[in-house]
Amino acid sequence: MKDLEHAPFDVVTLAVPAFVLLIVLEIGLGWLKRAPVRYETRDTATSLLLGLGSTVAGVLTAGIVGGATIWAWHHRILDLPVAGWPTVGTWIALFLLEDLTYYVFHRLSHERRFWWAAHVNHHSSQHYNLSTALRQSWTGGVNGSWLLWLPLAFLGFPPAMIFVQKGISLIYQFWIHTEAVRRLPAPLEYVLNTPSHHRVHHARNPRYLDRNYAGILIIWDRMFGSFEAERDDEPCRYGIVRNLGDFNVLRAAFHEWWAIGRDLLAARSLRQAVMAVFGPPGWRADGQGDTAVALRARWAARVGADPNPPAA
Amino acid sequence: MVPPFLLQLGVSAGFIVLMVVLASVAKIPRANPLLDDAALRRLLADDFPEQVPDRTWIAGDGQAGLAAAGKTALVAFRLGDGYVTRDLPWDDLIRAHRTPDGVQLLFNGPGGGLARLAWPGEAPWPPERP
Incomplete structure (x- = not known):
């Protein structure tokens, strides 16, 4: 039972070395002029410090979030298979429902100010590179957005599985913060959130505002009318409607x-x-x-x- | 013994220093030339599309610009390898701080910012409008 309550490892922590290597690789590609990669030193420092701070903030609220999720699971309405082959079905269902939950969370985080206040720092860079991905929230734990994931536990998904899937989603979303990748093959662009789709999400051009909220699957945006394709005739201008005046x-x-x-x-x-x-x-x-x-x-x-x- | 979380934090801080140094050494900022009239108008048209500048001024070093649009002043100033824009009532330009190099406009709101405009000492501030 305890194994299902607590993930044996934090998948995001395990991915940190890969984050570092990919950033170094992206900077290298820019330096060698092999890809349209742009880094500004102070912007990079701000992004990475926001990432570091978010891990500290996450620790401060982890107890409440974890405790509430475990409590919800103890009051679950279904006993989903968590052993043997049937676990595959549980994972697939969780993958889809967690990604849908992320879509709802992300849309709320853009369309309502109380949640935007915690999320805006992720968008406050005028750059779009892998360091931008680490520009994570410091106040996401205190605005209650984590409550959106509790229905998954009530439904019967074990907390450990939920936290692992959330981590997988976060890791997936790291690599799409880049201008080094132009477009993926069309079938992938149709189903997945890609660098192209997410560039649109980070753009402040009116056409692109509040579009492409997806985590892993872009299908939610296509289904709920928030999809916008990146256009070659309208390059993305990154940042927020009124950009910040310093790198503080x-x-x-x-x-x-x-x-x-x-x-x-x-x-x-x-x-x-x-x-x-x-x-x-x-x-x-x-x-x-x-x-x-x-x-x-x-x-x-x-x-x-x-x-x-x-x-x- | 160092608690694991503090160790992780320390290692992460080390990696941050490494990546920032690499970004600095690589010298791959966005190419963003100095402002001229056309560039300033393009910037302001992106950020304030409903405001049509009657007149523009470019700071002596090309790192900032000012426009008059009705009773509004539109300011663009360099930040890193990009520009930031702000609007304010034209009459508020009077509160700018004059320095030996020009004028400084401090924006105290949540978005902050300090616009430094290289402005000849003999030139009037705020500039005279047509």
């Missing part, structure tokens, strides 16, 4: 929480206060805010495009 790690980690606090103090009604915290990022009481929906609509009106084209 603390600013990168906390600036949106600061902005929420400022907007809460300026709120003139309960509705304004609620929207300042839980509204879409960029929301303003006067209706003139730069939300992703508004930015895309204004851009579409300017260029005569469809702001929400049908998914390819």
Whole structure:
């Protein structure tokens, strides 16, 4: 029973040497001019320090997250096979459901400010390289987004399997943060989240805003209308709508929480206060805010495009 | 005995130093030339598409630029190998800090930023608009 509660190892920790080697390789490719790789020293330092800080923050909240997941599993509604060949079916089901959970989490993290505040630091670099992948959240544990994974435990997936699958998803998403890979073969681009799809996700061009939330499988974006393909005639401009003015790690980690606090103090009604915290990022009481929906609509009106084209 | 987590943290910090040094030595930043009028207008059109500059000024060193768009001032300044833009009421330009090299505009909001504009000492600040 205990084996099913606690993963015997942390797959992400095991992958750290591979992360380092791949970053060194990517820098090498850029240095040799074999791939369009760009690194800025201070940007890289900020990204990597955010990654280091997120591991510390993760340890501080790991007890609560782990305890809650184990508690949920003790109250599960199904006893899923966890021994022998039937375990394969459990893993496949978990793979799909965890990836769907990640999609929901990621979409929430972009479309509602309380969760965006914890996620925005991942997007605050104007660069897109493997170091950007490590620009992880410091406050993701305190905004309760981990609660989204509890239904998996209630359903009957053992906590150890859930944590391993979450780790696999995180590791998969590392390598797609690169400009060194142009496009994969079409069948893979159709099913998987790829460097091309994820470049779109990190872009701040209005056409690309709040698109491609996928973890491993891009099919969720295709199903739920949030897919946008990378276009050769519109290169990605990376970062956030209003880029940060320096490389300060603390600013990168906390600036949106600061902005929420400022907007809460300026709120003139309960509705304004609620929207300042839980509204879409960029929301303003006067209706003139730069939300992703508004930015895309204004851009579409300017260029005569469809702001929400049908998914390819 | 060092707790495993602290050991892991220390090793990670060592790798971070290694990777930052490599990124620095490789010298592979984005090619981002100094600003000219066209580049400034392109930057501002990306970030403030609804604002049409009436007039632009490029800082003496090409590392920053200023535009007037109605009652709004649009500022672009270099950060690393990229540029950052900010908007503010034109009248607020008066609070810029004059230095021997030019003017400095500090943005105190959550996004922060310090725009340094190389600006001739004899030239008026804020600049005169048409």
